[in-house]
Amino acid sequence: MDIPDAPVVTLNMEGKRRRFDLDNPVLPDWVKDNAFASDGYPHKRKLKRKVYEETLDDLQAELVKVLYWLEESGERVIALFEGRDAAGKGGTIGAIRENLNPRRVRAVALSKPSDVEQGQWYYQRYVDHFPTTGEMVLFDRSWYNRAGVEPVMGFCTPEQHKKFLRETPDFEQMITREGIHFFKFWLTIGQEMQLKRFHDRRHNPVKVWKLSPIDIKALTKWDDYADARDQMFAATHSKHAPWTVVRSNDKRRARINVIRTILRALPYTGKDEAKIGRIDRKVIGKP
Numbered sequence: 001m002d003i004p005d006a007p008v009v010t011l012n013m014e015g016k017r018r019r020f021d022l023d024n025p026v027l028p029d030w031v032k033d034n035a036f037a038s039d040g041y042p043h044k045r046k047l048k049r050k051v052y053e054e055t056l057d058d059l060q061a062e063l064v065k066v067l068y069w070l071e072e073s074g075e076r077v078i079a080l081f082e083g084r085d086a087a088g089k090g091g092t093i094g095a096i097r098e099n100l101n102p103r104r105v106r107a108v109a110l111s112k113p114s115d116v117e118q119g120q121w122y123y124q125r126y127v128d129h130f131p132t133t134g135e136m137v138l139f140d141r142s143w144y145n146r147a148g149v150e151p152v153m154g155f156c157t158p159e160q161h162k163k164f165l166r167e168t169p170d171f172e173q174m175i176t177r178e179g180i181h182f183f184k185f186w187l188t189i190g191q192e193m194q195l196k197r198f199h200d201r202r203h204n205p206v207k208v209w210k211l212s213p214i215d216i217k218a219l220t221k222w223d224d225y226a227d228a229r230d231q232m233f234a235a236t237h238s239k240h241a242p243w244t245v246v247r248s249n250d251k252r253r254a255r256i257n258v259i260r261t262i263l264r265a266l267p268y269t270g271k272d273e274a275k276i277g278r279i280d281r282k283v284i285g286k287p
Contacts, residue, residue, distance in 0.1 A: 009219050013191060020195060022202050022216070031195050038190020041249040042282040052252040058275040059259045060099045066136075067100050069268035074133035076180045079262065080142045083187030084225060085215045086197035088251045092187065093138045095255040096262075106131075109140035122146065122164065123171055131180070143168070147232035152224045153214065165235035172241035181266060182241055185258055186229070186287070187248040191222055233287035245285050257283045 008021045018030060036046070069075065079096075081089040093107050108129045117125045123143055131137045146164040150156040156164075175182050189197075198219070201211040218225065237243045244261055248254035260279045263271070 007216075011191075011220065011222070020219070022199060022219075025203050027196065027199050031192050031199070035190070035192040035196040036249055038192040038249065039188070039247075041190060041193075041247060043250060043253065046250050047252040047256075049252075052256065055256055055277065056095060056259075058277075059256065059263065060095075062263050062272060062275055063096065063100060063259065065270050066263070066266055066268045067104055069266075070104060070134045070136060072269075075266075076131040076133065077136040077183075077262075077266070078131060078139070078175065078180055079136070079183040079185065080139045080144065081185050081187065082141060082144045082148070083185075083246075083248070084189060084194055085218060086194050086201070086210075087187035087189045088248045088254055089140050089187055091251055092185075092246075092255045092258050093140055096138060096259060100136075104134060105136045105138070107138045107140060122160075143171075144232065144236075147236070148225060148228050149214065149218075152221055152228050153217070165231065168236050169238050169241070172236070172238070176240045183262060183265070184241060184243050185246055185261075186233075186243050187246045187254060189248050193249045195219075237287050243287050245287055247283050247285075250283075253280060253283050256280075260284075 008019060008023075011018045011020055018028075020028065020031070037044075070077070081093060083089055090109075097105050097107060106129075108126075110125065110129075113125060126139070126143050129137060129139075143164075146156055146161060147168075151158070151161040172182065198211060198215060201207045233243060244258075246254050246258055257280050260276055261284060263276045264279065
């Protein structure tokens with residue numbers, strides 16, 4: 001596998017120009033020292049592993065109840081996981097699915113559209129993966145590619161971007177009117193944390209495949225992605241399909257609180273509120 005080139009880049013961060021060399025095995029101190037607290041992250045330390053694992057065990061036991069409820073009731077669930085590269089989308093989906101029947105709880109991570117798909121209605125290839133009765137589908141990126149990576153990287157026209165922002169609330173209202181339980185999660189991280197995770201991937205032989213040329217190209221487009229995100233929130237955060245923002249500098253807290261959010265919203269049988277616990281409102285919020 002070819003590892004993408006990683007040129008040295010100069011970043012403008014809070015009025016300071018920073019030089020970042022992704023190929024250097026030594027992580028710069030200005031990244032290492034500020035990664036966890038970047039973007040005003042509210043907790044001083046990562047959640048302890050023992051606490052995380054014990055809490056996750058309880059939450060995953062509740063998710064098994066959700067699985068039985070889906071099978072018995074025929075209800076359907078869709079959850080979208082969006083956010084910057086390295087925000088922890090895949091790991092959060094993995095924590096949800098770990099002990100569940102993969103035939104009932106499916107993860108969908110689509111590659112770039114084929115020539116045929118490019119000629120279809122934009123939402124069509126995503127609708128093809130929607131749940132049938134008794135299923136939960138977790139999208140690792142979704143139709144919201146057209147609100148983020150596509151306009152920032154020039155993969156769609158400005159007219160296509162505007163059309164997407166205008167039409168998506170109506171499309172999502174069709175989903176909720178159908179009776180599907182619908183969640184939209186935006187996982188957010190600080191810039192130093194993103195750089196640290198990119199660096200970790202670059203120098204870890206079992207994770208380097210996660211680092212794509214698009215990730216590297218995006219290093220200098222932090223503000224462009226922020227502008228696109230803000231436009232997306234303004235156009236698509238609605239009463240019927242609200243966004244839930246997850247502060248994800250600590251992946252453990254992010255995963256736990258995403259699962260809590262889903263469990264508290266679903267009307268499944270045998271819900272144990274004590275086992276679910278309280279949602280950390282310092283981690284989970286609105287746009």
